[in-house]
Amino acid sequence: MxxxxxxxxxxxxxxxxxxxxxxxxxxxxxxxxxxxxxxxxxxxxxxxxxxxxxxxxxxxxxxxxxxxxxxxxxxxxxKVAVQHAEVADMLAEYGGSDLLCYRATSPAELIARQAEAWDPLLLWAAEELGAQLTSVAGVMFQPQDEGALELLRQEVHGFDNFELAAFHDLVGISGSLILGFAAARDFMDIDALWELSRVDERWQEEQWGRDEEAAVEAGKKFEAFTNAYAFFKMAKT
CATH class of the missing domain: 3.30.2180.10 (ATP12-like)
Structure with a gap:
């Protein structure tokens, strides 16, 4: 063998x-x-x-x-099959500090860009998943509603081993539990979701220019993100 x-x-x-x-x-x-x-x-x-x-x-x-x-x-x-509950709990914790919820305090252009990109996703999560997460200004931790987090946790625990393996990468690479769910449920094209995870990085590129080393690393992450999406879909086909 x-x-x-x-x-x-x-x-x-x-x-x-x-x-x-x-x-x-x-x-x-x-x-x-x-x-x-x-x-x-x-x-x-x-x-x-x-x-x-x-x-x-x-x-x-x-x-x-x-x-x-x-x-x-x-x-x-x-890995996942032998510790499914632990992996699911770890991923569910992203909901308490989701990328989409922590917004810039300045400049106004970046604040507006984040709102335009991320508010529709939070609205989708509230409507599709029943979990209303609140956005905050700044990087200081702000607790989310426990009921909303519990609903998200239950959704994560509902994935089978193969789905959860893919979901692990969708969430970990994007930094967002909501983006992971949006990919899993085909809320929008996977390339568009990747760009929504890169709002801050794109802003920095516009201000300071392109960092070639960072761009290469981002390319690797994008490939891994799309591979994870493809694997998630294969698990259900």
């Missing part, structure tokens, strides 16, 4: 098929396992097909960085 990451490609044929509990990927007929040697069984055909394509695309040295679906599935099985 294949477990962990191989250093070099050793197989000729990559395939996927239905197995007990879902779908698996096979290398020359041998089932791929997770790094923790658990069965790499995923919930949907779309996810299995995507993983098989990642393995088939490997030539020579195996590069895990080119296999986001496989890596996310491994995380769902080896």
């Amino acid at each position: 294949m477990s962990g990451w191989a250093k070099k490609r050793f197989w000729k044929e990559t395939s996927w098929q239905a197995v007990d509990g879902g779908f698996g990927v096979f290398l020359d007929g041998r089932a791929v396992k997770t790094p923790a040697k658990a069965a790499l069984v995923v919930p949907t055909e779309a996810m299995a097909q995507a993983m098989a394509a990642e393995w088939e695309a490997q030539e020579g040295e195996i590069d895990p960085t080119t296999m986001p679906v496989t890596r996310a599935a491994n995380a769902a099985i080896d």
Whole structure:
């Protein structure tokens, strides 16, 4: 059985098929396992097909960085499944200090830009999720309504292991629980949601110019954000 990451490609044929509990990927007929040697069984055909394509695309040295679906599935099985409640609670805590709720105190142009970008998302969360979060000026912590936070917590706990693995990245990369939910529920295009998470950074670029090193790092985060969105959708297809 294949477990962990191989250093070099050793197989000729990559395939996927239905197995007990879902779908698996096979290398020359041998089932791929997770790094923790658990069965790499995923919930949907779309996810299995995507993983098989990642393995088939490997030539020579195996590069895990080119296999986001496989890596996310491994995380769902080896990490999230064994501590689902802890991961869900950790992500739910973002609601108490959500990026969208902490606004600039100056200048007026940035205050207006944040309001234009983020107020519709907070309104959507109130209508769609029943959770009304309040925006505040400044960076000092301000507690949110406990009832609203509990509703958000329950929503996070409702995700299965594969959805939660993806949601972890959607929230962690954007810094916003609400943006994570907006991506999960297709409130708007994923590229637009990414831009809404970058309002402050875009403002800084306009004032001080583009930082090439920061831009490269942002590009990596954007790729991870969109990969997480794709994985979330595969988990439900």
